[in-house]
Amino acid sequence: MLNRLSRPAVRLVERWLPDAYLLVLLLTLVAATAAMLVERQTPLAVLRMWGGGFWELLAFSMQMLLVLVTGFMLASTPPVKHGLQWLAKLARGPGMAIVLVSLVSLTASWINWGFGLVVGALFARELAAQVRVDYRLLVASAYSGFVVWHGGLAGSIPLTIATEGHFMAGAMGVVPTSQTIFAFYNLAIVALLFVLVPLVNRWMLPAPEESVFHRPGSGHSDGKPVPPPQGPRQPADRLEDSRLLAWLVGLAGIGFLVDHFIGGGGLNLNIVNFGFLMLAIVLHGTPRRLLASLQLAIKGGAGIVIQFPFYAGIMAIMVKSGLAATLSQSFVSVADADTLPFWSFIAGGVLNVFVPSGGGQWAVQAPIMVPAAEALGADVAKVAMGVAWGDAWTNLIQPFWALPMxxxxxxxxxxxxxxxxxQLVVTGVVIGGCLLLL
Structure with a gap:
């Protein structure tokens, strides 16, 4: 049944969904128009909001570009390449490949969202090289695992409210992760998704005659040595082939990571990128091989560079015009103590299409949702997780996070x-149902 349902959905999206760059332009126009019509903002005011916020994601854009680049460089090293090949051999057929990539992506995303995005994409590439399977569904399965990230160990909202002195501490106090990430209802959602997401992906597998097969070009990712330049060897050439130089720097970086984790530090995007880069430096062995893989990796980063500033502009319009607050308040107005976590989930999902940032969403929704939870007598920790799950849920149809993958x-x-x-429909029923019933 899901295979039959997925066919019109795939055809619909392939026909009508524009390129991700065109989509962000359309979302910009929608947000600007809504700010003028709903919030009565003047065109000049909206223009100033948009232009003023356009560059507010520069640091994050660089982080996401490095997720792509460092992940690719690490995957192009011989040890990692061989490890992915070994793991891919566990897939005996297309159905097993879909289930395996889903489980790997779910696990990696639950640990850390940046880690999950890179690992899922790289494993999908390797599976496509060894198993004849629909490549579109394979990559979609890898991306679908991302849906659990905000209920996992690196969820930005539960970690924020568990931190002393967070911006809503005066209203809700410090909420330990035992009430959010490790609460029964949250673990139940995660467990159900670990079962259903791989099964739904497997059930959507097209017949061979309807599948689209693709073997990604290997380039230097096959681990073969990069040939040295022709002609006399200069001192600079010898440095580019120096394993000692690469190992001194790379091992020092790994030493920093060991000290970081021994000291109680956790995973975040900077640590993931730092770890990928240092491991790539060590495992490539020479600067020449690392730079060759960098040249291949950087080609895929154009979408991140050009699109993330536009999303920063949209976020500025939504927040500064009051449109995001109005949207959140409209859902709160129909809620009671039992249903507020569910409506927080729906509000978070809708807002995430325009403000695809967990931390950004919480900054907008917390001043509305937390007082509403107190007034209604709702579980404030569960309301916060409703927002978190809403943010993760509609990432399934928001290309913002899919760009690196x-x-x-x-x-x-x-x-x-x-x-x-x-997957949006299936996971929405599961998450929303658990927030209502558990």
Missing amino acids: LALAGLKARDIMGFCLI
């Missing part, structure tokens, strides 16, 4: 979003 996989958003649309 799509760049690594060599696909466009329209190639995978039809399958993700089916």
Whole structure:
């Protein structure tokens, strides 16, 4: 049944979903128009909000570009390449490949969202090289695992409210992760998704005659040595082939990571990128090989560079115009103590299409949701997790977070979003049902 349902969804998305860059332009116009019509903002005021916020994600854009680049460089090292090949051999057929990539992505995303995006894409590439399976669904399955990230160990909202002195501490206090990440209802959602997401992906597998097969180009990712330049060897050439220089720097970086974790430090995006880079430096062995893999990796980063500033502009319009607050308040107005976590989830999901940032969403919704929870007598920790799950849920149809994975996989958003649309419906029922019933 899901296979039959996925066909029209895939055709619909392939026909009507524009390129991710065109989509962000359309979202910009929608947000600007809504700010003028709903919030009565003047065109000049909206223009100033948009332009003033356009560059507010520069640091984050660089982090996401490094997720792509460092992940690719690490995957192109011989040890990692061989490890992915060994793991891919566990898939005896297309159905097993879909289930395996889903489980790997779910696990990695639950640990850390940046780690999950890179690992899922790289494993999908390796599976495509060894198993004849629909490549669109394979990458969509890798991306669908991302849905659990905000209920996992690196969820930005539960970690924020568990931190002393967070910006809502005066209203809600410090909420330990035992009431959010490790609460029964949250673990139940995660467990159900670990079962259903791989099964739904497997049930959507097209017949061979309807599948689209693709073997990603290996380039230097096959681990073969990069040939040295022709002609006399200069001192600079010998430095580029120096393993000692690479190992001194790379091992020092690994030493920093060991000290970081021994000292109680956790995973975040900077640590993931730092770890990927240092391991890539050590495992490539020479600067020449590392730079060769960098040249290949950087080609896929154009979408991140050009699109993330536009999303920063949209976020500025939504927040500064009051549109995001109005949207959140409209859902709160129909809630009671039992249903507020559910409506927080729905509000978070809708807002995430325009403000695809967990921390950004919480900054907008917390001043509305927390007082509403206190007034209604709702569980404030569960309301916060409702917002968190809403943010994670509609990432399934928001290309913002898919850009690094799509760049690594060599696909466009329209190639995978039809399958993700089916997952959006299934996971929405599961998450929303658990927030209502548990």
